Amino acid sequence: MELIQAVSAKHFLQIHPADNVLVALRDLQAEAVVQFGDIEIRLKEKIPAKHKFFISDMEQGAEVRMYGVLVGKVQHDVHEGSLMTTGNTKHAAEQYAYRGTEYHWSPPDTSRFVNRTFQGYKRTDGRYGTANYWLFIPMVFCENRNLDMIREALHSELGYARSDKYNRFTRQLLEAYEQGVDIESADFSPAPDHNNERVFKNIDGIKFLNHTGGCGGTRQDASTLSSLLAAYADHPNVAGVTVLSLGCQHLQTEYFLKDLKQRNPAFDKPLFTFEQQQSESEESLITDAIRATFKGLVEVNKIHREPAPLSALTLGVKCGGSDGFSGISANPAVGYASDLLVALGGKVLLAEFPELCGAEQELIDRCVTEAAAEKFMHLMRSYDELAVKVGSGFHMNPSPGNIRDGLITDAIKSTGAARKGGTSPVVDVLDYTEPATRSGLSLVCTPGNDVEATTGKAASGATIILFTTGLGTPTGNPVAQTIKVATNTSLAKRMSDIIDIDTGGVITGEKTIAEMGEEILEFCISVANGETIPKAVLLGQDDFIPWKRGVSL
Incomplete structure (x- = not known):
């Protein structure tokens, strides 16, 4: 008698009710049965964690939807329970236009943070720094x-x-070599840094x-x-x-x-x-x-630190080394923290225009003015056209690492990346190096490239950068303290020397997006106070790459 493995409802996710693919939250074995509502889906092959599988049979050219929007089209007929791959699904995104939509926003509960302050460095023009x-x-x-x-x-x-531990480690190797000791078998390790x-x-x-x-x-x-x-x-x-x-x-x-x-x-x-x-x-x-x-x-x-309102904070939100959990755990949790800060009167900067491909219409509908929407559309189209002219395009943005971890198309990657910006209205659209002057969420034109993007966010005034990652990256910035947020606990443990916050509890169901978002904002306040130093700052990850306004995805 055949034994059929039933997949727990905790081990897969439909992100939006309109989606026709599900996300595996852990490895699912071939022939396992997924009970999705009234539908019983037998998996045709192994579905690795972070990857997607089809809810139903789909014909060539059929639309694939995630986050409630078009993210691709199937290239040949596929069966329900099949793994989504670059071979069967190619990038596709909806056309976008200004529709004059009136956007209604429901801010999150900020009672935990009302009247809170941070200890900042006040400048003569009234702005506050989180570092000096x-x-x-x-x-x-x-x-x-x-x-x-x-x-x-x-x-x-x-x-x-920063560190002399590697100098001392090299000195140990040299001494062993001079003494004729086998440096492979000798038990050497970098000694702790001196304070x-x-x-x-x-x-x-x-x-x-x-x-x-x-x-x-x-x-x-x-x-x-x-x-x-x-x-x-x-x-x-x-x-x-x-x-x-x-x-x-x-x-x-x-x-x-x-x-x-x-x-x-x-x-x-x-x-x-x-x-x-x-x-x-x-x-x-x-x-x-x-x-x-x-x-x-x-x-x-x-100059000494003094109390400053949370409205004086400017957060840049960025993702890099993204994986299939980025749009499910870390990005929406950062998005909730972003909404909290906006509701408190602060500023949030969402950049990486090549990684907003597929999320354009939602962002346009959230723009508070037609001028902001038109500027966003102009910058997006000009950027994409420039990329197409040299034989590329936004659709070529996902890296091999992104694809291996479930981000099959740029629209999948982008719609998940856009969740870092939360749900608040878009108050302004800034070209590269333009300063953020309005409280609320602003879109900043930068490449998707990690360092070029963080370089651009700091130029627009981000004092702290929340950087989400599913694969791990050592990126930082010279002047904007960069906080690394892991999408999964495995990464947080494996690369604990560079990760500050673990949002893996969202995947396991131990924490809600709201709970995680509040923890993230608390961490930002601690950094702004000078109480907590992010790993990127401790490691001296002062990355700085100017963008020449050429094609960089």
Whole structure:
């Protein structure tokens, strides 16, 4: 007699009532039977966790729906209980247009957070930083080496050096080698770091924006870079700035200063500029820059944290190394935290335009003005057209890792990614480097590329970035503290050195989206207070890649 394995209702999920595929929440074996409402589905093959299977037989060309929207079309006839793959399903998304829809939003219960504050650094223009950094900016890549020399000197002598455990580990190997010990069999491991005592207690770090631009390329590249660097100098987490210029590059210091003044006419932070071609020597350039910066550090160290309303927070929400659970656990949980902050008067930035493909209509319908909707549609179409011209397109966004973990089409990935932005109205649409000035949810035009996107979010004013990941990624940012949120507990345990928050409880049913969202906002407040330091900050993951406005998915 044949034994039929019945699949528990806890082990699969229909995300939206209109969906015609189900998501496996754990590995499901071939021939197992899924009881879905009145339908009994026998699985035709093994369905790995995070992957999808069809509810019914579908003919070639039939529409596949997830999150209630079109995410693909089947390429040949498929049977119920079959695994969705790149072979049987290709990307498809609905056309979108402005419909003048009146959007009604029901904010979440914020009673837990009403009248709460965080301990921030108040700037003279009224904004609050969640950290207090000194920033070094090169006008051109030619100055990167000088920045490296200065970084080594300041970090090691002022208590900001990240780690010497790998130096000590290498020293152990060298000593073993010199003594004739087999380094493979010897039990060596990096020793714990020594705690560095910071000289300036109120300065959280000295950051360096090494980059590969400023000369060569096009003048547009230099202009875009200038706007980006001005945005970082003006960032509320930055207390002072040192600029190094070669002298002959496209991006002249005067252009940068003009962009900075245009961005913030009241800019009054300490700012020192040095030009190498006007210096007596490399040594004098570096020592002069260090001396001036040291004096500046003494001054900005006098700034202390003080109470600030939660409405002064600006969260950037980002996903990278996404998996089939991203749109089910971490992203909607971050989305709930986003809604909480918006309801409290704060700002939330949702970017990665290539990863909004398929979610456009919902976002358009949520725009509070026709102008914002039209700007969003223009930026999306222009970006996609540029990609198509070079033989690509938004449909080519999912990476091999995304696909292996169940994100078969870009629309599946995108509709899940968009859930990070919650459900609140879209109050503004920002082009690359434009500052967020309105309370609420804003869309920011950036690539999907992890570092280019986080670089752009910080430029628009994100003081903290919530970064969800299902596969794990070491991405961070120099000025916006980056919090890593795992979609599943397995990842959180395996890469505990880079993960801050585990939302795997949503998958197992131990926690609700609302409970997890509240925990995430609490964690953000702790980071904003300076009480908790995110793993990305501890590891020195200060990634910075300017976008040249070319095709980057």
